[in-house]
Amino acid sequence: xxxxxxxxxxxxxxxxxxxxxxxxxxxxxxxxxxxxxxxxxxxxxxxxxxxxxxxxxxxxxxxxxxxxxxxxxxxxxxxxxxxxxxxxxxxxxxxxxxxxxxxxxxxxxxxxxxxxxxxxxxxxxxxxxxxxxxxxxxxxxxxxxxxxxxxxxxxxxxxxxxxxxxxxxxxxxxxxxxxxxxxxxxxxxxxxxxxxxxxxxxxxxxxxxxxxxxxxxxxxxxxxxxxxxxxxxxxxxxxxxxxxxxxxxxxxxxxxxxxxxxxxxxxxxxxxxxxxxxxxxxxxxxxxxxxxxxxxxxxxxxxxxxxxxxxxxxxxxxxxxxxxxxxxxxxxxxxxxxxxxxxxxxxxxxxxxxxxxxxxxxxxxxxxxxxxxxxxxxxxxxxxxxxxxxxxxxxxxxxxxxx
Numbered sequence: 001x002x003x004x005x006x007x008x009x010x011x012x013x014x015x016x017x018x019x020x021x022x023x024x025x026x027x028x029x030x031x032x033x034x035x036x037x038x039x040x041x042x043x044x045x046x047x048x049x050x051x052x053x054x055x056x057x058x059x060x061x062x063x064x065x066x067x068x069x070x071x072x073x074x075x076x077x078x079x080x081x082x083x084x085x086x087x088x089x090x091x092x093x094x095x096x097x098x099x100x101x102x103x104x105x106x107x108x109x110x111x112x113x114x115x116x117x118x119x120x121x122x123x124x125x126x127x128x129x130x131x132x133x134x135x136x137x138x139x140x141x142x143x144x145x146x147x148x149x150x151x152x153x154x155x156x157x158x159x160x161x162x163x164x165x166x167x168x169x170x171x172x173x174x175x176x177x178x179x180x181x182x183x184x185x186x187x188x189x190x191x192x193x194x195x196x197x198x199x200x201x202x203x204x205x206x207x208x209x210x211x212x213x214x215x216x217x218x219x220x221x222x223x224x225x226x227x228x229x230x231x232x233x234x235x236x237x238x239x240x241x242x243x244x245x246x247x248x249x250x251x252x253x254x255x256x257x258x259x260x261x262x263x264x265x266x267x268x269x270x271x272x273x274x275x276x277x278x279x280x281x282x283x284x285x286x287x288x289x290x291x292x293x294x295x296x297x298x299x300x301x302x303x304x305x306x307x308x309x310x311x312x313x314x315x316x317x318x319x320x321x322x323x324x325x326x327x328x329x330x331x332x333x334x335x336x337x338x339x340x341x342x343x344x345x346x347x348x349x350x351x352x353x354x355x356x357x358x359x360x361x362x363x364x365x366x367x368x369x370x371x372x373x374x375x376x377x378x379x380x381x382x383x384x385x386x387x388x389x390x391x392x393x394x395x396x397x398x399x400x401x402x403x
Contacts, residue, residue, distance in 0.1 A: 011094045014075065015016030015040065015068040017061055025253030027260060028052065032070055041083045042138045043067045046128055050137070056250060056262040057201035060297060066124045069237035073100050081277040086132050087140025091152060096158060100125070101163050119164045126160040175338040180221070180327045188326035197282075202324040206289035206304040211317050213283055213299055214309075218332055221246075221270045222339030222361060223333040229314055232301040236280060243269035254298050255309050348380065 014199060016034045021027055030047065031040045043064065045303050051060055052399050074082035075149060092100070105113055113121070129154050135142035176184075188211055190197045199208035227246050235245045248263045249255070272280075280300075289304065296306025303309060307315075314332070322330030340361060347353030358369045373392050 006258045012099055015071050017064045017068065019057075019061060022251075024251065025255070026251035029056040029057060029064050031064040038069060040067075042086050042132055043071070043128070045132055045138055050131055053125075056264060058259070058262060059393060061123045066121045067128060069121075070100060070125055070128075071105065073103050077103065089135070089141040089143035089213055091133065092129065097159060098163075115165050119166070122160050122164055127155060130156055140174070140201070148254055173334050173337045175341045176219075176327070176334065180325075181338075184215065184321060184328055185326040188215065200324075203320070204304075206288075207317075209286070209290050210292070210309075210319075211321065212303055213279055214314070214317065215335070216276060216279065219339060222266065222336050222343065223270070224263075224336060224362075225311070225314055227265065227350055228267070228332065229261040229264050229299070229301065229309055229311065230263050231283075232298045233300060234298070235300065237272070237277065242271050242274070242277065244272050245269050255308065256297070257308055258309055261311055266359075266364050268359055268362050270360055292303060292380060340372045344369075344375065345379075348373055 006217065011033045016032055016037075018032055018037070020030055028048070033040065033041045045066060046067075049059060051063060055063065066205060069083050074080055074085065075285060077099060095231065101122070103286045104118065108324075122297065132138040133144065133152055133156075135144075138198050143311055188202050188208070190199050190209075201210065202208070203211050212219060214228060217223070217231075219223075223246060230247075231244070232249075232250055237243050246268050247266070248364055250262065251260070272395060286295075292300075293302055293306040296302070297308050299308035301309045303313070318330055318332050325378060340357070342361065343357055347357050350356070354366065354373055356370065357373065358366050361369055361370050
């Protein structure tokens with residue numbers, strides 16, 4: 001394993017997460033002892049052999065931060081080295097896990113942990129402990145038969161299920177209304193002048209077309225922030241094609257960003273309108289500062305230096321758009337909700353509407369899209385019921401006026 005770049009993320013001693021960038025471009029977080037920088041054995045095997053193939057590197061880093069608290073609990077509270085404990089074939093008992101869970105209920109700064117985050121932490125620990133039961137995974141002694149291994153995993157499953165608190169449903173993100181979209185376009189969109197196209201002075205000259213185009217792409221295609229930032233020149237359609245390709249490019253060596261955006265959803269091709277494609281062509285062919293700086297990055301949306309737009313910059317852009325337009329709160333996720341609810345209204349009555357919505361939205365779990373269809377159906381049901389009420393009382397009123 002060759003390291004080309006290592007960035008240290010501060011964590012409470014005695015364990016630290018290191019973000020290692022390999023020659024291949026892959027970002028591989030590792031959990032190490034803060035004093036020696038030696039990798040933690042079992043957690044490293046879990047990350048390298050198993051977890052890295054199932055989650056993005058940023059998620060893996062967060063998972064390892066959770067395990068850092070487990071290792072610290074084992075060292076300071078349980079009084080043993082967790083690696084030695086696990087490789088000797090020992091498991092954590094019910095009381096030990098309850099003690100561990102009690103330390104997780106507070107954040108490192110002493111505040112109570114959000115219920116959703118608490119349950120996510122438990123899920124990471126459960127996955128790690130189940131995986132480490134098998135000596136073929138973690139190394140060390142093998143003391144469990146296949147039947148015992150299955151029974152022990154079942155015990156952990158029941159125990160952690162009883163410890164979860166169940167996160168409350170998150171508040172619904174309200175989609176944008178037509179008046180909101182009009183206000184945003186008026187605040188940052190182009191003006192058609194006799195001499196060409198001009199923009200309000202909400203942003204710097206190099207960012208006006210780019211920022212407006214980022215908004216329009218996100219709203220029309222319904223893509224996530226990471227997918228928006230991961231669009232490359234070769235994602236755009238060619239010739240008579242009108243589809244924009246959303247592709248997974250984890251650990252892209254051409255991505256110079258310290259924090260790489262992630263395409264966490266399924267790959268897909270989303271048709272784009274002619275107006276959007278025409279505007280993209282203007283962005284690509286116009287000279288700076290209006291157009292895109294070319295020749296320095298394959299990514300579509302770049303800064304004035306030619307580097308790809310970072311996650312933090314994208315967040316600053318959408319907040320500024322909300323401030324300039326008076327549409328708040330505004331986020332990239334709210335644009336996706338707007339797209340999803342409008343698409344759900346189109347697809348709700350179609351026999352394969354759910355399949356279409358799932359594909360275009362890139363959801364790997366159909367349940368994620370079902371709530372949008374259900375909201376659309378509920379809205380249609382309410383409108384139908386109101387129509388029934390109006391008709392019912394109109395008939396009653398007409399009957400009363402008959403001679």
